[in-house]
Amino acid sequence: MAQQPDTVTRILDTAEVLFAERGFAETSLRNITSKAKVNLAAVNYHFGSKKALIQAVFARYLDPFTFRFHAALDELEARHEGGVIPLEELLETMARCVLEVPAERNSLKVFMRLLGLAYSQAQGHLRRYIQEEYGSAFSRFTELVRLATPELPDAERFWRLHFMLGTVIFTLSGLDALRDIAEQDYGERVGVRDLVRRMRPVVVAAMNAPLPESLHTQQEAG
Amino acid sequence: MAQQPDTVTRILDTAEVLFAERGFAETSLRNITSKAKVNLAAVNYHFGSKKALIQAVFARYLDPFTFRFHAALDELEARHEGGVIPLEELLETMARCVLEVPAERNSLKVFMRLLGLAYSQAQGHLRRYIQEEYGSAFSRFTELVRLATPELPDAERFWRLHFMLGTVIFTLSGLDALRDIAEQDYGERVGVRDLVRRMRPVVVAAMNAPLPESLHTQQEAG
DNA sequence: CGTGATTAGAAACATTTGTTTGAATGTGGC
DNA sequence: GCCACATTCAAACAAATGTTTCTAATCACG
Numbered sequence: 399m400a401q402q403p404d405t406v407t408r409i410l411d412t413a414e415v416l417f418a419e420r421g422f423a424e425t426s427l428r429n430i431t432s433k434a435k436v437n438l439a440a441v442n443y444h445f446g447s448k449k450a451l452i453q454a455v456f457a458r459y460l461d462p463f464t465f466r467f468h469a470a471l472d473e474l475e476a477r478h479e480g481g482v483i484p485l486e487e488l489l490e491t492m493a494r495c496v497l498e499v500p501a502e503r504n505s506l507k508v509f510m511r512l513l514g515l516a517y518s519q520a521q522g523h524l525r526r527y528i529q530e531e532y533g534s535a536f537s538r539f540t541e542l543v544r545l546a547t548p549e550l551p552d553a554e555r556f557w558r559l560h561f562m563l564g565t566v567i568f569t570l571s572g573l574d575a576l577r578d579i580a581e582q583d584y585g586e587r588v589g590v591r592d593l594v595r596r597m598r599p600v601v602v603a604a605m606n607a608p609l610p611e612s613l614h615t616q617q618e619a620g
Numbered sequence: 621m622a623q624q625p626d627t628v629t630r631i632l633d634t635a636e637v638l639f640a641e642r643g644f645a646e647t648s649l650r651n652i653t654s655k656a657k658v659n660l661a662a663v664n665y666h667f668g669s670k671k672a673l674i675q676a677v678f679a680r681y682l683d684p685f686t687f688r689f690h691a692a693l694d695e696l697e698a699r700h701e702g703g704v705i706p707l708e709e710l711l712e713t714m715a716r717c718v719l720e721v722p723a724e725r726n727s728l729k730v731f732m733r734l735l736g737l738a739y740s741q742a743q744g745h746l747r748r749y750i751q752e753e754y755g756s757a758f759s760r761f762t763e764l765v766r767l768a769t770p771e772l773p774d775a776e777r778f779w780r781l782h783f784m785l786g787t788v789i790f791t792l793s794g795l796d797a798l799r800d801i802a803e804q805d806y807g808e809r810v811g812v813r814d815l816v817r818r819m820r821p822v823v824v825a826a827m828n829a830p831l832p833e834s835l836h837t838q839q840e841a842g
Numbered sequence: 843c844g845t846g847a848t849t850a851g852a853a854a855c856a857t858t859t860g861t862t863t864g865a866a867t868g869t870g871g872c
Numbered sequence: 873g874c875c876a877c878a879t880t881c882a883a884a885c886a887a888a889t890g891t892t893t894c895t896a897a898t899c900a901c902g
Contacts, residue, residue, distance in 0.1 A: 405879080421741055423645035426859065437881050442861060444879090517794055518740035519643055525797075553806040557791070557818050560798055564790025565783040565826075572739055575747075576782055584775040595832045596779050603829035604787075607821040627849080648889060659851050664891060666849090 406444050408434045414455045418511035422452055422519055453527050456516070459499060459509050460528070464535045467495045471538060485546040489601060492539065493594055506590050507573055514571030547605065554609065562601050569593060628666050630656045636677045640733035644674055644741055675749050678738065681731050682750070685721045686757045692717055693760060707768040711823060714761065715816055728812050729795055736793030769827065776831065784823050791815060 402408065412434035416425040427448060431438045445451040470491045474483055500509040516524050540559060547555055569576065570590065581587050624630065634656035638647040649670060653660045667673040692713045696705055722731040738746055762781060769777055791798065792812065803809050 421643075421645065423643065424741075427861090428859085437879095438860095439862080439881070440879085448860065514740055517790070518736055519646075553802060553808050553810075554818065556802055556806065557810075557815065558822060560791055560794075561787040561819065561822055564787045566786070568739070568786025568790050569779075569782055572782075576779075580775060580778055584778065586775050588775075588779075593779065595834075596776065597783065599829040599832055600780060600783055600826045604822045604826045607825035610817045610821055612817075649891090650889080659849095660890095661852090661892080662850070670890065 405436050405440050408436055409441060409444065409451070410455060410458055413451055414458075414505070414508050414512065417452070417455060417515065418508040421515060422448075422521060422524075427451075449523050452521070452524060456512060456524070456528065457531070459512065460532050463495060463499045464532050466498060467492070467535050468538070470495055471542065475542075482545050483542055485543065485605060486602060488539070488542055488546055489598070493598075497591070497594065507570070510567060510570035510573065514567045517567065550605075551609075558605055558607075562604055565601065565604075566597065569597070627658055627662050630658055631663060631666065631673070632677060632680055634658075635673055636680075636727070636730050636734065639674070639677060639737065640730040643737060644670075644743060671745050674743070674746060678734060678746070678750065679753070681721060681734065682754050685717060686754050688720060689714070689717045689757050690760070693764065697764075704767050705764055707765065707827060708824060710761070710764055710768055711820070715820075719813070719816065729792070732789065732792035732795065736789045739789065772827075773831075780827055780829075784826060787823065787826075788819065791819070 403411070409430060413425070413430045416429055416433070419425075427441050428438060430436075431441060441448070441451055445454055474487060474491055496509075497506065500506040515521075516528055540556075543559065544552070544555060550558070570593065573590070573593070577588060625633070631652060635647070635652045638651055638655065641647075649663050650660060652658075653663060663670070663673055667676055696709060696713055718731075719728065722728040737743075738750055762778075765781065766774070766777060772780070792815065795812065795815070799810060
């Protein structure tokens, strides 16, 4: 019988699945420890608190991701020798890095769902943690996108990037439910990579869409 | 001094704000009742349970929305006399209905955040409730979109609609945080209607994007 | 007024939560 | 063997949760 992974890994493996399925507040430490066949106190012993466990779950994905991502951007910049990197290559690179990291554990679904939760769940500590630890990678990416889309006003590019972030996170984090509907209605079993392929022309077209008509300022309350 | 609204309304008003800010599980009935200056037992008395309160919060938005939406689609269909309704008009109509309903209470932000939570938070009872109560409106809309985009394969249109749903819900439900960043970085205070105006060309371009390159592994199997 | 139904209120209920404790067990070095 | 250390474990902790109960107040109306 294959040797069980150690306690810390078992906790992380179980926690990320339960968090992804039910959210942070809805997942108790007893849920995690019982399913992981680990003593309840082990979480506080190894991680210190539930908050720290949540951050550790994220770090296990984001640390290798940012490492790969920075390396890929380094390579991309070197290949273009200081010139402008085309938008499609930037998007392609980001997509590749996002796909590669969880591929090792076949847990892309979990990774995406966690990203979605990081945005949607309150968890102020999580937002702060992610921003402080991994904000630089995102800043670097947006700066490269800026160089690749000089015709876009800064604010417009900012919003469009977040529009597309919404597309990706929303779709991939709700993948299971959507996939069931799609399979049932269209008899087509889609994988994550099918979806990424479908997203590519959509994202590119969205980023290159014409500017909104009237940019005259209009007031609005509330 | 303006007369206080009755207990039921005070509970709903307070609950929707707290739910939108912190999520369902993170908002306790005591949070709600104390802020609403209402007795704790009032929630269970008037609504029956916390789950029922959550559903009531959604119903207060979705009931008038679906009513208006169906009426607007009726009017649109009548105006086109059985002909095809252009995609832009469909999107415009949906956007208008979404904007109109919460406008009465200046709570579009809350409405959008609630929609985002309905997707991201587990709350199986909520998904089921929304699907059963309001699924028909969405079905009707998607059917009209199908007629408006006959060149799109059904599966492709399904996914693109959800891509755009992600764009809208993700952006508008995380509006506060994003708005702060945008204001700080670009000195531009955006309102919800500014965002909708920015989204319009993006959504249209996304729906009209070219098909993904290789659809070679498309199987008919069931 | 008075009577009966409806609503408000304070207190208690049983669970569940994250966390801490202190003893038991295991592990590696000398 | 023996010691120091790290880890596991069962138990208990205080606090918070949704819900229920029962009494008091309020209202509608004959």
